[in-house]
Amino acid sequence: MRARQSLALGSAIAAGITGASAAPSLAAPPVVTVNGLDPGPGITGSTYTFSGSFRSAAAIKDVRIVLCRVPTPSSPMCTDYVTSTGGTYGSAWSALGATIATNDLRSGTYRLPVSGLRNGNYLLAAYASDATTDKGPRAYLRFTAKVAAVAGQRFVTILWGKSMWQPAADPNCTDTAGSRTLGQNAVDLRSRGLFGVGGVVVNRTPESGLTCYVGGSAASLQPSWTELARLRDVFGWRFVSQGMNYTDMTTLKTDAERFAESAATLPAFVAHGHTRAWGAFNYPNNRQDLPAQRVVTKSFAFGRVYSGGVNTRASVSTFPYAMSTNSVNGGRCNNPRLPCYSMSVDANRRTTSVDELKQVLHPAAQGWGVVQYYRIVERSRGRIGDTFAWNCSPKDWRDRWTSLPELTCRESMLEALDGRDRGATAADPSMVAEAWNLRPWGR
Structure with a gap:
């Protein structure tokens, strides 16, 4: 439904730009005008008051404004919508109510102050409702917001590789004891003022329900577009x-x-x-070369590359626009006095240091820390030598282990997240691209 709403508004905007007439009504519909921006078509800064006038044959009910970002200055298609006057954004169609000044309910002016605008191209549509017309003809305005980068601004991103819903012990995905769902992980993040950014393999993602996918050394339940939409709408996740x-x-x-x-x-x-989704491309299995990068960077702001996870504005601003990402692994424990220190693990992985992750999540000024989790488990299950086992119970993260590299202890994840820099902004890659003016179009 949200996609249809977005497309419907985009079509209506396109019709208004080309001069198509509104549907006829029994009474003359209310007419709205929008004041031009002063000076010129650009806003410098993040706050602006939109205003205009209206007239109506019947008693006016309200004037509403739809404000959305568009990919290019001339595009009729909205990408995301401003959903509050405080500058929150969402993917669903949204209209904001303006304040009306009128003496006779048939003519007057309106105003709508909006703060927190982000960089980008915008399209505004204003319309009025009166006693006989639910939505009158739209008036349109295009503008560009040019928001200066905040001095010392820093970001953190919590990625989820392949957005796997829940790990399982068996190839039928029926034994999931001790493993966390992506929905449960979303609750953990939200309670800490964070949200996830999930990587999606399109042809592994059905329209609804959960499917069992077996790949590599483990099985997992795979979410559908329905589950991903709920993560977006309820928990603010991006993909x-x-x-x-x-x-x-x-x-x-x-x-x-x-x-x-x-x-x-x-x-x-x-x-x-x-x-x-244009914010980043997660190269499958981290495999990339120059020909791939040349194609990808024309459509995506950044390309994920496994490395330390520490980025600066300068490091991501030149080709191949690499988003250094710390791939968080499970595996052997970090205490050489314990048997788990030398146990057998696929790819000889050792559990990623919690202290290292805390450092990544303390970016410097104009910096960006990116960490990526896969599948989360908690408490303990099985013993060393079992194919689907872990011990996340020890108080010291150095004593914790998992039998598979893509399994990470919830206890360690929360410890790392709680040790982050609380002053850094939780962001998805597109937010960073906009803040640092690194959008892919036009490259």
Whole structure:
């Protein structure tokens, strides 16, 4: 429904720009005008008061404003909407009520102050309702917000590789004891003022329900677009592309193939109400080369690369616009006095240091820390040597272990998140791209 609402408004805006007439009504509909911006078509700063006038043959009920961002200055299609006068944004169609000044309820002026605008191109549509017309003809205004970067601004991003819903012990995904769902993880993040950014493999994502996916050394329940929409709408999560089929980009031979695996996924996100996927492309299995980067960076602001997770504005501002990401691993414990220190683990992984993650989540001024989790487990299950086992109970994170690299102890995750810099802004990649003027269009 949200995608249809977005498309409907975009079509209405396009019709208004080309001069198409509104549907006829029994009485003359209310007419709204919008004042131009002064000076010129740009806003410098994050606060502006939109204003105009109205006239109506019947008693006016209200004047409402739809304010949305568009990819380019001339585009008729909204990406996301301003959903409050405090500058919150969402993917669902939203209209804000303006304050009316009138003596006779048939003519007057209106105003709507909005703060917290972000960088970008905007399209405004104003309309009035009266006693006989629910929504009168729209008046339109285009403008660009040019918000200066905040001195010392810093960001943190919590990624989720492949957005797996819940790990399972068996290939039928029936044994999930001790493992956390993505929904439960979302509650943990929200209670700390955070949200997740999930990578999505498009052709592994059904429209509804949960499916069992077996890949690598473990199985997991895979969420549908329905679950992803709930994470977005209830918990504020954002989603980025992790490929159409999770194909190794370095094996593709032509730019058409590279495009089909990467940029061609974006319409699927928009169709499901996720309009911010352009922020980053999570190269499947971290595999990338120069030909892949040349294609990807034309449509995505950043490309994920596994590294320390520490970024600066300067480091992400040049090709290949790499988003350094700390891939959080489970595996052997970090206490050499315990048997778990030398136990057998796939890829010889050792549990990522909580202290290291805390450092990543303390970015410097004009810095950006990015960490990526996969599947979360808690307490304890099984013993060393079992294929699906862990011990997350020890008080010291150095004593904790998991049998698989993509399993991480909830206890360690919360310890790292609680040790972050609370002054850093929780952000998805598109928010960082906008703050630092690194949008992909026009490259």
